[in-house]
Amino acid sequence: MNEAAIGVGHAGPRGALDAALLAAHGSKDRTALIGLYAEAADTADDPVARSFYLTHAYVFALEAGDALAGSLKARLVARGAETEDAP
């Protein structure tokens, strides 16, 4: 996976998403981070990048105790990026 695959430095709509992600990191807004990383996963072309973003959405959901953690994990497991044993 290269930098372009994870969206760093993109202009246009993707650039706006990157900027929103940086802002959410800056303000430690976990709810926003979950949504934005899920959105990044949905819009990524590269399968590795998709797992990468889904992982971040899942981790922040897990940290926040957000109900989305379950479905995000299921998507990761389905992609072979996570194991069933983890809650």
Next chain:
Amino acid sequence: MPDDLRPAAPLAETSLLAQVGAPIEQARGLPNAHYTDPATIAAENRACLETTWAAIGVGAQVPEPGDAKPVSFLGQPLLLLRDDQGTLRVFYNICRHRGMILVEAPRRIEGAIRCPYHSWCYAKDGRLVATPHVGGPGQNAHPGIERKTLGLIEVPSHVWRDVVFVNLSGDAAPFEQTHAELIARWAEFDLPLHHGGSGSSFTLEVATNWKLAVENYCESYHLPWVHPGLNSYSRLEDHYHIEAPGRFSGQGTYVYRQLRGEDGTVFPDFEGLSAKWDEGAEYVALYPNVLLGVHRDHAYAIVLEPVAHDRTREHVHLYYPVPDTDPSLRARNAAQWKEVFIEDIGVVEGMQRGRAATGFDGGRFSPAMDGPTHCFHAWVAGRVAALEEAKG
């Protein structure tokens, strides 16, 4: 200089410790090095604080599920953590990945603890639940990383009277066995304790070794001199010694008088107490580092945090038999106790400074009045000597 005023030649450490354990009429107190010398204190810490059940906090500091409080004890980064079922555990406050500190300040864990370094995540019961990218980008598992073996490292802990005790060495006998005698002695007080809230906790920073706080707390000898306000109703002869060698010591009073509001309001009693406690109260130092008090209508715990050889934090927590007591009476009670504990600071700091005197030989004990303090000294000396002997 007359010979009897000339400092004696230094004795070997083992001889000095043997003198501490002698009958009180002949005993001397712990040598200066136990208050001033880092190497001696490190060995003593091992004997008295790491291999016993030492107090590090109270349950009221993490009252709700998910509450986490980092604590440093003897330089060890620990974490008090209450899970969703209400169980309180103590862990090392570090990630199993690169040893990063996990929780920097007290806070509520909503879902999981996420390490701020590489985002490994831990459940509130300590299980490792996520290892993002551990197998490469977007791959969150790896055959070499078995999550079930990499949960937070738990430290043996026990909660009694809301005090959280830990055994850092992991090889002490169970708490209930070690302290069966005091548990039995205070069985009548084995009832729910309700912390009085933020106004019922305070911390005193004291420039003294933690042992001097124990030593002072144990005995009633100093009361008329250091706490003259108590003389009006609690005289020296109204107190008795409590001595359980190797476990705890302290004092009791026959004349405890309840605090009353202007309208005569008192705190409610703990239910089912025998008549002994109508005017009785007891104050015990449970070795090594917690000072406890029980009365018919309230109790307290003072957790002594050894910060340095000459610095101690005294964390005071007041408890009541029911959750909703009169706020103004609670405030008065806290203020009253705070005044008493502040009165003690001058003497425990003075004794610490006095330990710089090379001619001091550990001092002597009043055979009639200092039994509980000697009991504590003998315990410290005995544990240090036993550890040295075990080392060969």
